[in-house]
Amino acid sequence: MTSCDMGRIIIEKEDFYKKRHMRIYSGAIKKVIDAAPGDIVECYNKDGRFLCMGYYNPKSNISVRVLSFEKEKISRSFFEKRIRKANYKRLKWIKDTDAYRVVYSESDFLPGLIVDKYGDYIVIQIETLGMAKMTETIVDVLKDLFNPVCIYERSDVESRRYEGLPLVKRVLYGKEPDDKIQITENGLRFLVDIKMGQKTGFYLDQRENRHKLLEFNCERVFNLYSYTGSFGVYAAIGGAKEVINVDTSESALEIAKENFRINNIPDSKHKEIKMNCEDFLKNMERVNDYNTLVIMDPPNYVKKIKDIEDGIKKYESIHKDVFYKMEKGFLFTFCCSGLVKRSEFLKVITDAALKMRKDVNILYFSTHPYDHPISLYVYETEYLKGVFSCI
Template sequence: MSKIILNKGKDKAAWQLHPWVFSGAINKKIGTIKNGDVVSVYNSDDEFIAYGIYNNTSRVAVRLLEWNPTHTIDENWWRLRVQKAVQNRAHLLHANNDSVRLIFAEADFLPGLIADKYADFISIQVHAAGIENVKSIIVDELVKLLSPQGIYERSDLKSREHEGLPDTNGLLWGETPPEFVDIVENGIHYKVNIIDGQKSGFYCDQRENRFLTAQYVKDKRVLDCFCYSGGFTLNAFRGEAAEVVSVDSSALAIETLKSNIVHNGFDASKHRAVQSDVNKYLRTLGEQVEKFDVIVLDPPKYAPSRSALDKASRAYKDLNRRGLMLLESGGLLATFSCSGAMNIDTFKQVIAWAALDAGKEIQFIRQFSQPEDHPVRASFPEGEYLKGLLVRVL
C-alpha cells in the first residue's frame, strides 16, 4: 500500500481521530497513488496513524477511515461499516416513520457518502472520489440489508467539483422512483421527489424539530418561511393551527406542498401558499403591518465556509429582524441555521442583535438540533451543522 508522510507537527488532529488530512499537512508520498486509492498515513517519525482515501484535487487530501493497523480496508470492511450504520438506525423505522438517513458520511466512518431511505427507495449522494471506487459494494450491501425497490443516485453536488468529479444522477439498482414517492414522517404523509427535488429529495434532518414546533401552534396563526414541501406547515395543521401561510421561491415546492395538504386531508381553506423570495415577502408583510403568533424561519445554508460567516451573520440578522417585527408580545419565532460554520453561541448572538434592531425583548426557550440519524462524532465536530432556537417575544 502507498504511504503518505505528514509534516512534523501536522499529525495531532489525525492522532485524535479527526478524519481529515489537509493537503498542506503532507510532506511526501511514497508509491504511485491514484485519486480514490486507499493509502496508509504516517507521521514524520514513520509511525503508522491511519488508513485513508487519497485525492490530490481536494483540499482534504486524505479522508481517514481506520486507525487500527491490523484491519484491512477490503470489501468486507466497507460492508461492515454499512451494516453498522443501518443497524444503528433500525429503531427509527416503524409504521409512523418509514424514512431516515441511513448513512451520514464521516459520522459513520464512510466519508463522502450520504444515503437516505424514503419508504421503499434509497437515495444516495457521493461527495468523495474514494466512495466512487466502492459504490457498487455499498449499493449491493444496502440491497441485502433493506431490499428496496430501487436505489437512485443524486450526486449533483458543488462539493464534487473540489474532488475532481463530474455530476452524476441516475438509477443504480432496481426500479426508477416514480415522480413522487409517498413517505410517512411522524404519521404525516409527504410526496417526495427523489429525482428532481432538493438535496436527496427531502429534509429528514428537521423531523424532530417539526414535531416539537407543532406543540406551540394550537389555534395560532403560523407563518412558515422557506417551507419547501411543507414539513413545518403540515405539522402545524396536525397541531391544530388556526391558519398557516407558507412561503417558498420554488414553484415545484409550492405545488408539492399543496398536494401534501390535500393528501393528508387537512383543511386547505385555512392555508395560503405564496411563491416569493422570503425576504421580499417579509418586507411586504411588514409594510402591511400583518402579525403572526408563530413564525418559522428555515433558510438554506448562508455560510458554506468560515470565510463566509461574517456575510452570513448579517443575512441571518436581517432575516430574523424582519421575522421578529411581525410578532407581538407572546409570539414565537422558530429560527434555524444549517450552516456548519455557525455555532449555536454565534447564532444566539445574531438573534440577539436582530431583536435589538427590531426593538424587541426576547427569551430563548428551547434549542433545536439535528436528530440521531445525523449523529456527530466526538472527533469530528464539523458534523454538527443544524441548530435552531425557539424565541419568545416579551
Template sequence: MLTLKLKTREDRRLRAGHLWVYSNEIDTATTAAKGVAPGTLCKFVDSRDKPLGVGYVNPTALLCGRLLTGKADAVIDADWMLRRLQSALALREKLYPTPYYRLAFGDSDGLPGLVVDRYGDVLVVQLTTAGMENLKAIVIEALQRLLKPRGILLRNDTSARELEGLSLYEEIIGEVPETVDLLESGVPFKAPVRGGQKTGWFYDQHANRDRLAPYVKGARVLDVFSYVGGWAVRAAKFGASEVTCVDSSKLALEVAAENAKLNGIALETRQGDALDVLKTLRGEGRQFDVVVVDPPALIKRKRDTDAGTEHYAALNRQAMHLLAPDGILISCSCSFHMEAAELQRILLRESRTVGRRLQILEQGGQSPDHPVHPAIVETRYLKAFYCRLA
C-alpha cells in the same frame, strides 16, 4: 497498497479520532502522492512508520486524505462496507419505528464521503468524494445486500463534488419514482427525490419539528423557506388554525399543497424571494402567532460570513415584524460557519431593533440520525432556537 507518511507530529489529529488529512501534512519527501489517481486507497503511517489505518487519498484536493478505519490490515470491500452500514442501520432502527431516516451520515458513521437517505424501499445516495466515488460499486452491493431496495437514486449533483474534481450526474438503479412516500412521527408526506432539493427531504429537522406541539395549537403559522411544507403540515396536524408556506420554488410549493391535501388540511402558499414575501405580508398587515425561518445554508464558505450574517439578520428582523404579541419565532441555521452563539446574538440584536423583548425557550440541533462525530466539529451544523417575542 500505497503508503502515505505524515510529517512529524501531524498524526495527532488522527490519533485523537479525527478522519481527515490535509495536503500540507503529507511528508512529500518520502511519499509520491502527486501522481496518484484521485480516490486511491492507501495506508497512512506516522513519521516513524507506525500504522494509522487505511483510507483514501485525493492529491488534487486540499483535504486530501480521509481515514476509513484505524485497522492497518483492513480490506475495504463489500463485506467491510456491509458491516459499516449494518452498524448505521442498527442505530436508526432503535431510533425510528418506520424506515424513513438518514441511514448514513458520512464521517459520523465512519463512511466519509457517503450520505444515504432511506424512504422505505427507495434509497437516495450521495457520493461526495473521489474516494467514495471509487467505492461506488461496493456501496451499491452492500446496500442491496442489506436492504434489497426497490430502487437506488444516485444524486451526485452536489457542489461538494466539484471540490474533489468530480463530475456531476444522476443515476438510477432499479425503480425510483419522481416522488416517494415517507412518514415523520406518523404524519405522511411526499418528497420529490428526483427534482427536489438535495436528497428530497430534510430529515435533520425531524426532532425540531416534533417540538412544535405546545406552540402551535390554534395558532396562525408562517413557514418561511418551507420547501414541501414539513414545518407547516406538522403544525397543522398539531392543531394550528392557519398555515402559510413561503418558498421560491414552484415545484416545492406544489408538493407542499399535495402534502396538505394528503393530510386533509388547508394551506396557503406564497411563491417568491423570502425577504420580498415577508415585506409584502407586512404591507398587507398580516400577523402570525408562530413564524419558522429555516433557510438553506447562507454561509457556505468562511468568506461568505459577512453577507450571510446580514442575510440571517434581515430575515429574522422581518419575521419579528410579522409576529403577534407574545408570538413564537423558530429561527434555524444549517450553516456550519454560523455558530449558535452568533445566531443568538443576531436574534437579540434584531429583537432590540424592532422593540421586542426576546426570550429563548428551547434550543435544538440535528436529529440523531445525523450523529455528531466528537472529533469533527463540522458534523455539528444545525441550530434551532425557539423564541418568544413579548
C-alpha cells in the same frame, strides 16, 4: 491490495490524529508515496508510526479522509460492517417513520457517503473521489441489506467539483423512481421528489422539529422557506387554523398543496405564496399576539469559509426583518451551515434583537435527530441549529 503495495502518506503535522479528526489537510502532508487520486492509503508519521487509513485526493484541500485508525482491509466486508452497524443504531431510536438517514458521512466512519432510506427506495449521495471509486461495492451492500426497489444517486452537490468530480443523478439499481414517492412520518404522509427535490428529496433532519409543532398549538403559522410544506402540515394537524407557506419554488409549493390534501387538511386552512421570503418579510403584516408562530428555515448562506462574513450578515438581516414585524409572538428559526457555530448563530439572533430593541426569551434549543449523529471529534458534522423563542 496488501500493505506492502498500498500507497503511503507521510504526515508532518499530527494534530488530526491526536484529536481523532477525520480530515487531513494538504498542509499536514510531508510526502506522498505511490498514491494516485482516489487510492486507499496508509498514513504514517515521520518516525514511521502508523496513524490511520483513508483515501487520497490531491485535488482537494482535504487531501486524506480517514476511514479507520486501525490497520484493516478496506473491502466489501468493511462497508457491510459499517453500514449494518449504522443502520442498527438508527433502528434503536427511529420510530414511526419509513424514511431516515442510514449513513451520515464521518459520523459513521464513512466520510463522503450519505445514505437515505425512503420506504422501499434508497438514495445515496457521494461527495468525494475516494468514495466514488467504491460505488459498485456500496450498491452491492445496500442491495443485500435492504432489498430496495431502487437505489438512486443524488450526487449533484457543488462540493464534488472540488474533488474533480462531475455532478450526477442516476439510477444505480432497480427501476426508475416515480416523480414523487410517498413516505410516512409520525402517522402523517408526505410526497418526496427524490430525483429533483432539495438535498435527497426531503429534510429528514427536521423530523423532531416538525414533531414539536404538534405541541405548540398556535392558531396562525407563517412557514417561510417552506419547501414542500412539511412544517405547515404538522402545524395544521397541531391545531393551526391558518398556515401560510412561502417559497420561491413553484414545484415545491405544488407538492406542499398535495401534502396538505393527502393528510386531509382542508384548503381553507392553508395558503401557498410564491415569493422571495425576504420580500415577504418586508411586506408581512405585523404580528402582535401569542397565537402566531413564524418559522424560518432559510438556505445555507455559508457553504465555504470565505462566505462566513457575508453569510452571517444575511442571517442577521432576515432576523432583523422578522423582529421588526413581531411585537408579540413565537419564532422558530434555523441555521443549516456547518461553518456557523451554535454560539455564532445565537449571536446573530441576539444582535438582531438588540438592534430592533426586542425582548426575546429562548424557550427551546434544537439540533439533529438521532439519524444525523454529531461526531464528537469532527465538529463539521454539526450543522443544524434551531432556536424556538418568544418575543
